[in-house]
Amino acid sequence: MSLRDLTATQAIAELSAGRVSSLELVDAHLDAIGSDSVDAFLAVDAERARERARQIDDSGERLPLAGVPLAVKDALSVRDVVTTSGSRMLEGFRPLYTATCVARLEAAGAIVVGKTNMDEFAMGSSTENSAYKNTRNPWDQSRVPGGSSGGSAASVSARQVPWSLGSDTGGSIRQPAALCGVVGMKPTYGAISRYGLIAFASSLDQVGPFARTVGDAALLLKHMVGRDPMDSTSLEWPEPIAIPSAQSMAGLRVGVVEELMGEGIEPGVRAAVEAALARVEDLGGTVVPVSLPSALSGLATYYVLAPAECSANLARFDGIRYGPSADADNLLDQYELTRGEFFGPEVKRRIMLGTFALASGYYDQYYGRAQRVRTLIVREFASAFENVDVLASPTSPTVAFPFGDRTADPYAMYLADVCTIPVSLAGLPAISIPCGLSGGLPVGLQLAGPAFSENRLLTVAHALEGALAFDTLPPEMAT
Amino acid sequence: MREELSGILDHIDVIQAMDLDGVPPTTHVIAVENVFREDVPRPSLTSDEALREATDVIDLSFGIPRMD
Numbered sequence: 001m002s003l004r005d006l007t008a009t010q011a012i013a014e015l016s017a018g019r020v021s022s023l024e025l026v027d028a029h030l031d032a033i034g035s036d037s038v039d040a041f042l043a044v045d046a047e048r049a050r051e052r053a054r055q056i057d058d059s060g061e062r063l064p065l066a067g068v069p070l071a072v073k074d075a076l077s078v079r080d081v082v083t084t085s086g087s088r089m090l091e092g093f094r095p096l097y098t099a100t101c102v103a104r105l106e107a108a109g110a111i112v113v114g115k116t117n118m119d120e121f122a123m124g125s126s127t128e129n130s131a132y133k134n135t136r137n138p139w140d141q142s143r144v145p146g147g148s149s150g151g152s153a154a155s156v157s158a159r160q161v162p163w164s165l166g167s168d169t170g171g172s173i174r175q176p177a178a179l180c181g182v183v184g185m186k187p188t189y190g191a192i193s194r195y196g197l198i199a200f201a202s203s204l205d206q207v208g209p210f211a212r213t214v215g216d217a218a219l220l221l222k223h224m225v226g227r228d229p230m231d232s233t234s235l236e237w238p239e240p241i242a243i244p245s246a247q248s249m250a251g252l253r254v255g256v257v258e259e260l261m262g263e264g265i266e267p268g269v270r271a272a273v274e275a276a277l278a279r280v281e282d283l284g285g286t287v288v289p290v291s292l293p294s295a296l297s298g299l300a301t302y303y304v305l306a307p308a309e310c311s312a313n314l315a316r317f318d319g320i321r322y323g324p325s326a327d328a329d330n331l332l333d334q335y336e337l338t339r340g341e342f343f344g345p346e347v348k349r350r351i352m353l354g355t356f357a358l359a360s361g362y363y364d365q366y367y368g369r370a371q372r373v374r375t376l377i378v379r380e381f382a383s384a385f386e387n388v389d390v391l392a393s394p395t396s397p398t399v400a401f402p403f404g405d406r407t408a409d410p411y412a413m414y415l416a417d418v419c420t421i422p423v424s425l426a427g428l429p430a431i432s433i434p435c436g437l438s439g440g441l442p443v444g445l446q447l448a449g450p451a452f453s454e455n456r457l458l459t460v461a462h463a464l465e466g467a468l469a470f471d472t473l474p475p476e477m478a479t
Numbered sequence: 480m481r482e483e484l485s486g487i488l489d490h491i492d493v494i495q496a497m498d499l500d501g502v503p504p505t506t507h508v509i510a511v512e513n514v515f516r517e518d519v520p521r522p523s524l525t526s527d528e529a530l531r532e533a534t535d536v537i538d539l540s541f542g543i544p545r546m547d
Contacts, residue, residue, distance in 0.1 A: 094531075235509065235511065300490060303491055330545050331543050349484065349487075366491070371506070373494050411486060427509050451508075
């Protein structure tokens with residue numbers, strides 16, 4: 001077993017026992033990144049990481065995350081480390097401060113080794129919208145890793161880091177976690193500060209962890225949640241995140257969302273999810289069907305609200321205060337040429353869609369109606385949680401798809417998030433765990449709960465993880 | 480691009496047929512009170528730091544082309 005095969009929890013135990021140094025651990029992972037077979041990283045700061053590892057080794061500090069390597073999605077700012085959000089619009093940009101979530105993890109001992117690839121400004125479901133490169137799925141290199149946090153998911157799956165951070169607006173943590181066979185969690189809206197996260201759609205954006213075990217995801221989450229004066233939407237956290245240990249689901253009621261198990265879900269995905277639900281009953285839980293009649297309207301609602309919000313958030317990119325700039329001899333030309341040259345096609349599409357949905361004369365028809373459909377979805381979830389403890393569905397309607405399969409049809413790409421978007425619209429926490437294979441590719445099970453039910457979700461996910469015993473090692477890497 | 484956007488709007492139009500009578504819009508998914516902080520001075524970026532990533536700097540300011 002190499003150091004790369006350790007989970008974060010195992011690595012912390014090895015470090016605490018003095019059987020391995022932080023520098024050895026960081027070097028083993030940097031070597032893996034150096035021979036990067038899946039192109040997960042946009043930037044690697046080896047010297048910064050090794051320097052921090054030496055400091056931790058020399059000081060003998062016993063920090064809770066004790067010198068464990070961490071990869072960070074390129075949408076999260078790290079002071080002086082190039083941060084692009086996958087866009088030419090921020091090529092070469094070095095932030096002046098570190099995102100609160102990253103700063104909290106660094107203070108707890110985690111070591112940032114690099115920034116991971118993503119769809120430009122987190123808009124996409126395959127990481128093919130990155131302005132820089134494609135990231136490949138470690139389970140099949142001819143296929144996408146999902147997105148938008150594709151690099152963060154692939155780096156954990158390929159054992160280049162034990163864990164990583166992503167951001168999730170409509171499914172950008174859960175969907176790539178499902179496609180790469182790892183654990184990914186989007187917490188309750190407001191659980192983790194977004195200070196330093198490059199904004200996409202502010203009523204939806206959340207930061208969250210990727211890991212190879214539910215316990216590791218819980219540990220990373222534990223050190224990030226809570227109020228931050230720099231993000232007015234961040235929340236006081238009601239109870240500490242607990243590291244789950246339950247092996248039983250006795251007394252727990254799991255609702256299966258009927259609308260997300262029907263047409264449009266690949267048979268192999270449905271079969272793997274149904275097999276996982278059978279394990280719920282083996283563990284003493286109860287499985288009941290639940291209806292969320294408006295769930296399938298979530299996709300249309302999201303593609304009004306998220307573009308509307310992004311059209312406002314991305315107005316800041318003007319080529320003046322940071323990022324590259326087009327040459328022009330008057331200001332309006334500079335704005336137009338800069339935005340025309342440095343935004344990619346999907347970003348432009350969404351900005352145009354969003355400005356249209358907000359335009360006078362169309363506002364009530366699009367943005368206004370979408371905000372009201374959102375209320376229906378919120379109410380349907382609330383009503384479902386009167387009868388069940390968690391809701392289950394596939395995370396993604398399909399397994400990982402080949403490169404180029406959906407790039408010609410934007411809506412076909414949007415469908416990849418049909419199961420994750422309703423949860424996002426309601427601001428609820430959800431976790432995706434790998435639950436089996438279909439055609440040799442991982443299938444994700446999504447578990448969602450009421451706001452602030454992270455501990456319950458982690459408990460259920462951990463118990464199921466034990467029963468499923470999914471092997472997260474991609475076959476190509478086992479050789 | 481025009482065809483792509485029209486295609487997306489066709490899909491989005493499912494929300495036009497929904498019965499939303501009496502349903503209020505959602506403005507915030509988690510009920511929170513307005514948040515205020517103490518108005519106390521704290522360290523901020525220096526001018527040099529704030530201008531570090533700028534395309535053009537003129538006399539400790541962001542430089543821009545003429546406006547006309």
